[in-house]
Amino acid sequence: MLRLGGGVPLLGLAVAAAAVVAARLMGWWGLRAGFRLFIPEELARYRGGPGDPGLYLALLGRVYDVSSGRRHYEPGAHYSGFAGRDASRAFVTGDYSEGGLVDNVSGLTFSEMLILQHWLSFYEKNYVFVGRVIGRFYGEDGLPTPELAQVEAMITQGLEANKRELKEKQKFPPCNAEWSSTRGSRFWCSQKSGGVSRDWIGVPRKLYKPGAKEPHCVCVRTTGPPSDQTSDNPTHRNRGDLDHPHLGEYTGCPPLAITCSFPL
Numbered sequence: 001m002l003r004l005g006g007g008v009p010l011l012g013l014a015v016a017a018a019a020v021v022a023a024r025l026m027g028w029w030g031l032r033a034g035f036r037l038f039i040p041e042e043l044a045r046y047r048g049g050p051g052d053p054g055l056y057l058a059l060l061g062r063v064y065d066v067s068s069g070r071r072h073y074e075p076g077a078h079y080s081g082f083a084g085r086d087a088s089r090a091f092v093t094g095d096y097s098e099g100g101l102v103d104n105v106s107g108l109t110f111s112e113m114l115i116l117q118h119w120l121s122f123y124e125k126n127y128v129f130v131g132r133v134i135g136r137f138y139g140e141d142g143l144p145t146p147e148l149a150q151v152e153a154m155i156t157q158g159l160e161a162n163k164r165e166l167k168e169k170q171k172f173p174p175c176n177a178e179w180s181s182t183r184g185s186r187f188w189c190s191q192k193s194g195g196v197s198r199d200w201i202g203v204p205r206k207l208y209k210p211g212a213k214e215p216h217c218v219c220v221r222t223t224g225p226p227s228d229q230t231s232d233n234p235t236h237r238n239r240g241d242l243d244h245p246h247l248g249e250y251t252g253c254p255p256l257a258i259t260c261s262f263p264l
């Protein structure tokens with residue numbers, strides 16, 4: 001038990017508690033393995049105004065020194081609302097009102113969580129990491145809270161979903177498409193359609209994605225083994241992905257035509 005000059009233990013505790021609060025407010029209490037721990041009140045002093053000790057902001061509980069980007073964040077600048085606090089939610093919503101500049105990111109979708117991840121990479125790359133804020137994302141011990149773990153899990157799942165989507169897009173690149181009020185619509189494939197460059201052209205097919213209301217036009221490889229079979233499998237029918245169960249032909253378009261036109 002802490003005693004001051006052999007005095008009352010309670011007084012010792014009160015003095016110790018006051019010392020801890022003072023130390024935390026001074027910012028050095030939180031020095032942990034190369035980073036500082038901030039309480040929100042301490043971080044709030046770093047808004048880049050006259051007499052402020054610096055210009056910091058926090059994202060998902062991580063604090064960055066953004067003084068080199070002063071023109072964006074200093075008082076009166078367009079993004080000054082981000083300074084001296086963790087306003088993670090506003091990085092997604094663009095709501096810079098006091099009610100919007102908050103760290104509560106609950107209810108965001110996977111793709112919105114990826115926006116946060118994008119900003120995190122941005123600050124990691126362009127600014128200096130200085131510490132963590134105690135609160136929603138880090139505990140008093142400086143360790144991640146379950147809420148941060150949940151956000152990170154959503155980011156991981158979002159990144160994995162993006163990877164799967166990219167792979168799927170390479171297998172089934174979107175068709176080129178045009179529509180005119182006189183000629184009707186036309187879908188066609190080329191070696192670069194849907195933003196996917198490849199060494200095959202393919203033919204238009206309707207792709208029925210599980211869960212999607214409407215099919216959309218994709219280009220489908222017509223030779224070689226199906227994408228989900230290895231190329232050394234000798235039993236394939238040399239029809240590429242044509243036999244994929246989620247595909248349908250366009251009525252009125254020859255099965256191996258590169259272009260399908262649908263006049264009005």
Ligand code: HEM
Nearest residue numbers: 066069071072073079082090091092093094095119122126
């Ligand atoms: C959710 C919406 C948005 C957020 C969270 C956001 C956030 C930011 C942040 C934090 C910066 C400073 C980056 C740095 O430190 O270098 C910035 C810069 C900038 N933003 Fe935004 N922004 C948003 C939307 C927009 C939109 C819609 C526009 C354009 C119409 C825009 C135009 C710019 C420009 C031009 C800069 C650079 C300014 C300069 O270099 O002087 N932003 N943005």
